[in-house]
Amino acid sequence: xxxxxxxxxxxxxxxxxxxxxxxxxxxxxxxxxxxxxxxxxxxxxxxxxxxxxxxxxxxxxxxxxxxxxxxxxxxxxxxxxxxxxxxxxxxxxxxxxxxxxxxxxxxxxxxxxxxxxxxxxxxxxxxxxxxxxxxxxxxxxxxxxxxxxxxxxxxxxx
Amino acid sequence: xxxxxxxxxxxxxxxxxxxxxxxxxxxxxxxxxxxxxxxxxxxxxxxxxxxxxxxxxxxxxxxxxxxxxxxxxxxxxxxxxxxxxxxxxxxxxxxxxxxxxxxxxxxxxxxxxxxxxxxxxxxxxxxxxxxxxxxxxxxxxxxxxxxxxxxxxxxxxxxxxxxxxxxxxxxxxxxxxxxxxxxxxxxxxxxxxxxxxxxxxxxxxxxxxxxxxxxxxxxxxxxxxxxxxxxxxxxxxxxxxxxxxxxxxxxxxxxxxxxxxxxxxxxxxxxxxxxxxxxxxxxxxxxxxxxxxxxxxxxxxxxxxxxxxxxxxxxxxxxxxxxxxxxxxxxxxxxxxxxxxxxxxxxxxxxxxxxxxxxxxxxxxxxxxxxxxxxxxxxxxxxxxxxxxxxxxxxxxxxxxxxxxxxxxxxxxxxxxxxxxxxxxxxxxxxxxxxxxxxxxxxxxxxxxxxx
Numbered sequence: 001x002x003x004x005x006x007x008x009x010x011x012x013x014x015x016x017x018x019x020x021x022x023x024x025x026x027x028x029x030x031x032x033x034x035x036x037x038x039x040x041x042x043x044x045x046x047x048x049x050x051x052x053x054x055x056x057x058x059x060x061x062x063x064x065x066x067x068x069x070x071x072x073x074x075x076x077x078x079x080x081x082x083x084x085x086x087x088x089x090x091x092x093x094x095x096x097x098x099x100x101x102x103x104x105x106x107x108x109x110x111x112x113x114x115x116x117x118x119x120x121x122x123x124x125x126x127x128x129x130x131x132x133x134x135x136x137x138x139x140x141x142x143x144x145x146x147x148x149x150x151x152x153x154x155x156x157x158x
Numbered sequence: 159x160x161x162x163x164x165x166x167x168x169x170x171x172x173x174x175x176x177x178x179x180x181x182x183x184x185x186x187x188x189x190x191x192x193x194x195x196x197x198x199x200x201x202x203x204x205x206x207x208x209x210x211x212x213x214x215x216x217x218x219x220x221x222x223x224x225x226x227x228x229x230x231x232x233x234x235x236x237x238x239x240x241x242x243x244x245x246x247x248x249x250x251x252x253x254x255x256x257x258x259x260x261x262x263x264x265x266x267x268x269x270x271x272x273x274x275x276x277x278x279x280x281x282x283x284x285x286x287x288x289x290x291x292x293x294x295x296x297x298x299x300x301x302x303x304x305x306x307x308x309x310x311x312x313x314x315x316x317x318x319x320x321x322x323x324x325x326x327x328x329x330x331x332x333x334x335x336x337x338x339x340x341x342x343x344x345x346x347x348x349x350x351x352x353x354x355x356x357x358x359x360x361x362x363x364x365x366x367x368x369x370x371x372x373x374x375x376x377x378x379x380x381x382x383x384x385x386x387x388x389x390x391x392x393x394x395x396x397x398x399x400x401x402x403x404x405x406x407x408x409x410x411x412x413x414x415x416x417x418x419x420x421x422x423x424x425x426x427x428x429x430x431x432x433x434x435x436x437x438x439x440x441x442x443x444x445x446x447x448x449x450x451x452x453x454x455x456x457x458x459x460x461x462x463x464x465x466x467x468x469x470x471x472x473x474x475x476x477x478x479x480x481x482x483x484x485x486x487x488x489x490x491x492x493x494x495x496x497x498x499x500x501x502x503x504x505x506x507x508x509x510x511x512x513x514x515x516x517x518x519x520x521x522x523x524x525x526x527x528x529x530x531x532x533x534x535x536x537x538x539x540x541x542x543x544x545x546x547x548x549x550x551x552x553x554x555x556x557x558x559x560x561x562x563x564x565x566x567x568x569x570x571x572x573x574x575x576x577x578x579x580x581x582x583x584x585x586x587x588x589x590x591x592x593x594x595x596x597x598x599x600x601x602x603x604x605x606x607x608x609x610x
Contacts, residue, residue: 014213014228044231045324047275051310052323107295108302126209 005153006038006056007145008049010063017121017134020141021062024117027142034154050104058113058153062145065118072120072137076148079105079114115152117145185594187585188418189569199566201558201589203421214548218512219245219522219539220331226535226550227325232275232595234325235268235316236528237550239390240535245331247405248522248539256500257333260319262390263487264329265526266480267315269389272529273435273473274312276593277364278305281470284587285367301363308356311349315484318342333503337496347488350481357453357478364474365456370584373464374567376560377431379411380438381527387438387445387479389527395441396426397462404525407534413551423559424551430559433531434592435472436463450479466564469591473529517543530554530593554594561592 009025011018022041029039038056042049053059069075079102105114119141123131130138150156172190190198210229214222223241227234239261246253253261278301279291288294295302313323318338320326328335381392382400393400394410401410411431413422425431439446439454443461446454454460457471507515521538531553538547565585572581 012228014210014225041322041325043228043234043325045234047279048271048309048313048323051306052313103292104295107292108299126213128213 004036004056005058005060006040006053007060007062007149008040008042008053010042010044010061012044014126014128016123016125016127017119017130018064018124019128020064020119020121020130020134020138021117023130023138024062024119024142024145027138028146028149031142032146032149034149037149037153050108053105053112053114054110056112058115060115060117060145060149060153062117063119064121064124065116067118067120069120071122072134072141074117074119074141074144076115076117076145079116115148117148185589187565187582187589189565189581189585191569191573194573196566196569199562199569200418201561201565203419203558211548211550214537214545217545219248219537219543219545220507220512222537222545222548223330224325224327229550230595231324232272233268233528233530233533235264235320235329236526236533237535238320238326238329239265240524240526240528240533240550242329242331243391243524243526244522244535244537246522247524248520248537249331249517249543250520251332251505253333254500256497258390259487259491260334260338260501261329263484264316264319264326265389265528266484266487267312267319269527269529270477270480270484271309271312271316272593273477274305274308274360276529277360277470277474277477278302280593281587281590282364282367284583284590285369304356304359308353308360311346311353314349315346318346330503330506332505334501335503335506337498337501343488343492347485347492350485350488353481357474357481360474361453361456361478364471369465369467369471370587371465372467372564372568372571372588374466374564375462375464376563377426377429378437378440378462379426379431379433379556380441380532381525382441383445385445387442387447387450387483389438389480391526394525394532396431398441404534405523407523407525407536407551411551411556413555419558421555421558423562424556425559430563431556432466432560433553433556434469434529435476436466436469437531438527439463439472439475446475446479447482449482450475453478466561466588467591469593473593513542513544515543516541519546521547528553530595531556552595554592557592557594561589561594564588 007025007028009022011021013019013022022043025039025041040052065075067075121134186202188198188200188202210226214225217225222245223238226241227238229237283290291302316326317323321328321336377396379394379396381388381404382395383392394402394404394407411424411426413424416423423430440462454475459468459471459475463472517539519540521536523534523536525532525534533553534551536549537545540546565588568584568588569581572584576584
């Protein structure tokens with residue numbers, strides 16, 4: 001184990017709302033510096049997380065999700081609380097995304113505790129910039145994620 | 159996808175692989191044999207157009223590499239380096255030898271990273287007859303752990319050298335924005351030395367697996383240099399004959415749109431061609447280092463190689479080559495140290511200066527060998543340094559026409575000998591051997607909550 005805890009931003013800033021994980025990570029890394037907490041921008045390299053996350057005791061992933069929730073809603077959950085689709089018996093790199101990575105994690109029995117801060121997105125077409133509603137909520141979402149880091153990763157009383 | 163195991167009537171065959179698996183992005187294979195004749199044989203790219211070139215137009219040349227590095231999660235460094243080189247060509251800047259060495263190191267790391275992903279996680283399941291790498295975790299866990307360790311070494315190189323393991327941040331036009339740390343370099347060097355035995359073990363594992371036998375001679379295009387196995391720069395070479403400098407790529411290759419695919423089909427002298435590991439190997443065999451040539455010998459590989467399925471074995475040969483070259487560069491760096499005045503750029507403009515400094519309107523073109531082949535970036539800039547035109551020629555596009563030609567030769571050879579399911583798998587494996595990267599991925603989870 002390296003530093004104990006890490007916050008990882010995932011997503012593609014060239015696909016509109018999909019960049020929300022990276023943008024929140026950038027905001028946090030400027031406004032919320034805590035000793036023993038690493039910030040990692042993993043962009044669109046989900047598979048590489050397989051060996052990086054095992055360095056840590058606890059990891060919080062921030063990513064855009066499609067969970068049928070209201071647009072721009074934040075859901076924070078443990079990995080094992082989400083059932084995810086793998087896309088059939090065969091692997092595809094299309095399916096070799098974070099959900100596939102989690103399957104790999106489970107089978108490798110890696111002990112890292114993984115939390116996901118998932119933000120329901122709407123527009124993931126190619127282009128820069130979040131949709132207006134999500135951009136307006138970015139500050140609020142960043143604050144909520146930092147509260148979670150305090151309360152859960154560092155066990156601070158709210 | 160349907161895998162019909164019944165013997166087929168070789169006069170009438172219809173194969174429709176909808177969403178080819180274990181490749182990057184969405185692609186279909188469509189084959190139609192009517193009355194014993196191949197009526198249709200297509201590799202269809204069904205991804206949405208990406209418009210990355212359009213995103214570059216209007217942006218400053220100084221920020222191009224940060225945009226293009228987000229095009230692809232696998233070739234992020236390659237896109238970044240092609241962008242930086244094209245920018246330097248447009249601005250007339252020449253980086254120091256020390257900077258070029260560090261760029262080569264980063265490129266080697268990316269090629270190693272991508273090749274190991276392809277070998278172990280995308281192709282090995284085909285050769286082992288299993289649906290994915292997952293069953294191996296139970297039966298051969300040390301091998302899966304070794305593959306992850308090999309990936310980790312190259313990912314760590316990105317982190318140490320460019321400030322981020324993916325989407326490099328400190329590599330920019332003119333040099334680096336900061337020096338890699340000594341501690342990081344020493345740790346990386348140790349990981350590289352440790353990786354040697356993993357490479358040897360991987361050669362032992364892979365050479366026991368049987369690759370399909372198929373031959374088709376084609377045009378092989380890559381960069382070449384007399385003094386090294388060309389990856390970062392060189393001349394464009396087709397079948398061993400040096401053709402032209404990379405800046406003249408438009409005179410050499412043509413891209414044509416086809417109705418059935420969203421990817422353009424590329425050709426040289428009106429015929430398809432191959433890029434990537436097999437093309438580099440065929441054009442640069444003599445420039446491989448000794449250990450890589452020895453690895454090639456383990457597979458019985460000789461240049462020219464005409465079996466596209468062996469692209470995967472050649473990727474491993476390249477992995478060995480890149481590791482040894484990286485170790486050489488690292489030893490030089492650790493012995494002599496890194497000089498800030500030679501590496502950290504002083505030409506990088508302040509944010510307030512971007513758009514205010516005047517430049518000579520110009521065009522910059524660059525080619526870099528990335529894991530899947532020759533990648534071109536071509537930009538024009540105006541007097542403010544803003545991009546007015548951008549063109550990116552991606553290796554996978556260049557291989558599309560060649561893959562289809564392979565399929566056209568392969569299918570008639572298999573008719574009457576293999577079942578429809580076997581032919582389908584042979585075609586899927588053929589497409590996967592090219593290691594196509596059809597799209598950049600988007601990390602969007604399909605989540606269904608159990609507890610709510």
